[in-house]
Amino acid sequence: MGTHDHDHHGHHHDHDHDEQRWSEVELRVKALESLLVDKGLVDPAALDLLIETYETKVGPRNGAHVVAKAWSDPGFKARLLENASAAIAELGYIGRQGEDMVVLENTDRVRNMVVCTLCSCYPWPVLGLPPVWYKSAPYRARAVREPRAVLAEFGTAVTEDVEVRVWDSTAELRYLVLPQRPPGTEGMDEAALARLVTRDSMIGVGEPLRPGEA
Amino acid sequence: MTTAVDLDRLPAIPRDADGPVFREPWEAAAFAMAVRLHQGGLFTWTEWAETLAAEITRAQAAGDPDRGDTYYRHWLAALERLVKAKGAVSDAELHARRDAWDAAVRATPHGKPIVLQR
Known part of the structure; x- marks a missing residue:
């Protein structure tokens, strides 16, 4: 693991004393990781694969695929709303933590918004890793207290006649919002639709892109 | 993304722009360790979520503004706490190994691979 470490930590090089330093938190991570590897509790190759998968392969693309398919395939949409975990598994996206997925459909009357008030439970298999703001205390607290104000800050105006439902994720239950298909997308195929999600x-907290914005 | 324009108006909610969610490599390493240890059966995901939530609550009580940027620090502290509670790694081992890495890093000239002397 040596050369790998150096690439990541070269910026701590001290030019005056020609001595490298790692930050305290980097030392703690490396200490824990090397102990776990020594004890056979984690496989370093598996760690690297997991990081690569979440950083570059998952992202929100899996979720965009799910949404685009629901927009273009009524049968899939019905299955998705009935049993989201099973429908999402049809596309090959399987939860790693054994959590159940629930898909929430936005309509003209109802708008859904997801939060995890305790920490940052998030549907990783379909959305990748959570953004920084999702993990922040202000979002976690305000999404419940004043969802309309938070939505407005995200640039999403919701009129008073639309009900806003806030869903609190848990370790066992993760939510994915099915946004409304944007106008002007008639005739677009699944791949083109996915790019709007x-x-x-x-x-x-946001809207899909309109055709031409993607 | 359409979010960039709102960045300056939002002191309360730190935003990103669909970019990488790990800001530094150690954050990714800490993330991956927890997932692999869970998959290996050391703890349930519910145990993990509870430990992490407790750590975040503790940090907030200690004055952390908790804007998301300190999230993986809490993640790491929770992970250390849980692996010690499970008896997988001891506090003494963690300290000794931390000191060994510190010494190895300092003793390694820039440009050379860092290795632990054992």
Whole structure:
């Protein structure tokens, strides 16, 4: 693991004393990781694969695929709303923590928004890793207390006749919002539709892009 | 993303722009360790979520503004706490190994691979 470490930590090089330093938190991570590897509790290759998967392969793209398919395939949409875990598994996206997925459909009357008030439970298999703001205390607290104000800050105006429902994720239950299909997308295929689906629209704080914005 | 324009108006909610969610490599390492240890059966995901939530609550009580940027620090502290509670790694082992890495890093000239002397 030596050369790998150096690439990541070269910026701590001290030019005056020609001595490298790692930050305290880097030392703690490396201490824990190397002990776990020595004890056979984690496999370093598996760690690297997991990081690569979440950083580059998952992202919100899996979720965008799910949403685009629901927009273009009524049968899939019905299955998705009935049993989201099973429908999402049809596309090959399987939860790693054994959590159940629930898909929440936005309509003209109801708007759904997802939060985890305790920490940051998040549907990783479909959305990748959570954004920094999702993990922040202000979002976690305010999403419940004043969801309309938070939505407005995200640029999403919700009129008074629309009900806003806030869903609190748990370790066992994760939510994915199915946003409304944007107008002007008639005739677009699934791949083109998927490019309109943003991460924020699947958390429920934003809208999908319009054709031409993608 | 359409979010960039709102960044300056939002002191309360730190935003990103669909970019990488790990800001530094150690954050990714800490994330991956927890997931793999869970998959290996050391703890349930519910145990993990509870430990992490408790750590965040503790940090907030100690004055952390908790804007998301300190999230993986809490993640790491929770992970250390849980692996010690499970008896997988002891506090003494963690300290000794931390000191060994510190010494190894300092003793390694820039540009050379860092290795632990054992």
